[in-house]
Amino acid sequence: MSAHLIALRQALRRLGRKPVATLLSALVIAIALTLPALGYVLVDNVAGLANGISGKPEISVFLKNEVPPDRVKAIETSLRIDPAIAALRFVPRDVALKQLAARGGFADVTGALVDNPLPDAFVIEPRNDTPASFEALRKQIATFPEVAETQLDSEWVERLHAIVVLARSITLLLASLLGAALLIVTFNTIRLQLLTQRQEISVKLLLGATRNYVRRPFLYFGLLQGLLGGVLAWILVAALLQVIAPQIEALAQRYSIALNIGGPAPWQGAVLCAFAALLGWLGAGISVRRHLHDGLVID
């Protein structure tokens, strides 16, 4: 334990010895992490929106003309007890005609009609919000002989889901690429440190230091630098969201979408910091393994 404390203290001393260089390295890491982290937070918000409103799409069920009222009632009863249906609304053909007439521009058209051509209909809100379950329910309802046509309004949901999946993949790809950048930054920082400290390392090995004793301060350095970069990235993401969230929300409002962009949750920030620290540790570990003996003279 004391060996770890000594290593941690050495790493902190190295970080503190060159504060500007430390800050610059941490900023490079932070900037590399900010893009995927920001993307993740935005996608997470849009995904939340998609999940929240995907229950709203409805299945319109149009009955055949001249279905007796008792059959209509029987179908309604049967649908109401269906566990796959969250809500149900019956729209009689007269009401449908009135609704059509009430829409701007259609009053003259409906007034000229001799007969009401519209059928009775049910508007159904499925309980499950996945496009596949919509389709299954639609097929099930279509089996009623009195049903003339069913209309599934889920295409846009599928599109939104597809966009969210694509955005998630892009974010993941960015995170992988920029994570690799973090790894490289740490790898190079540690490589330079190993080169500048090779005399000290050789003296320590000469005096009986184990390989782990020599490696440990560099690993802690990588971990702390990564952690610092993670914290800065968290701050950057929160700050950038403060700037762009109102603009995105205003844009969404124009499409009648109530979007409320939330910042990264504390657990998300903690995951970001832990991820950055882990990558820092990993980059340092690879660098030490690769370069520990470069130019080392211990005789």
Add this chain to the structure above:
Amino acid sequence: MIEFDHVSKHYPGGNEALTNLSLEIRHGELLVLAGHSGAGKSTLLKLIAALEAPTAGRVLVNGLDVGRMRRSQVPYLRRSLGLVMQEHRLLMDRTVFDNVMLPLTISSQPPSDAAKRVRVALERVGLAEFENAMPITLSGGEQQRVAIARAIVNRPSILIADEPTAHLDPAYAREIAALFRSFHAAGVTLILATHDDTLYSPYGARRVELAHGKLLS
């Protein structure tokens, strides 16, 4: 006890540093290795500290075959030895105290006990008042004495020194030699490579001469 059993050491490129060398160094002995440059003195010392591995034969330190030792065991062997090199190998950005403290930090000694031992070692080499000085401010002889303090702070039973007075003027060299002789008098096994064996030979040292990797005497 240290034993060289038919030891050879060949370096890549065909350089034969030691050839079929057998030698026993008894506990508490003062052994002076003499010989021309390239005779194999440094190689012999490096083999004891596992800084080199023999190409053939065995090097036994207190019964342990250092040439076949696992890599993870080597640091513990080095901690049991005191090493003084021709170049003092001090860390110039640390104080004298920190330099001498280094072996104790490496072997995880409790800090309060370690500090006491550092001061005792500095006193032993006559540098007690320089503990806060930076090595760069000291003379060559003083720097070598700091290196000696660093070598003895772990209280090793074997002290190895490779040309410890090579770059020092005669006065400093005599001073350092006296210091080594005092360690030997205290029971430490002392193995020195030197061009100037007159500093030790009159004081009961066993002289071993090497030439072209072979033992002459």
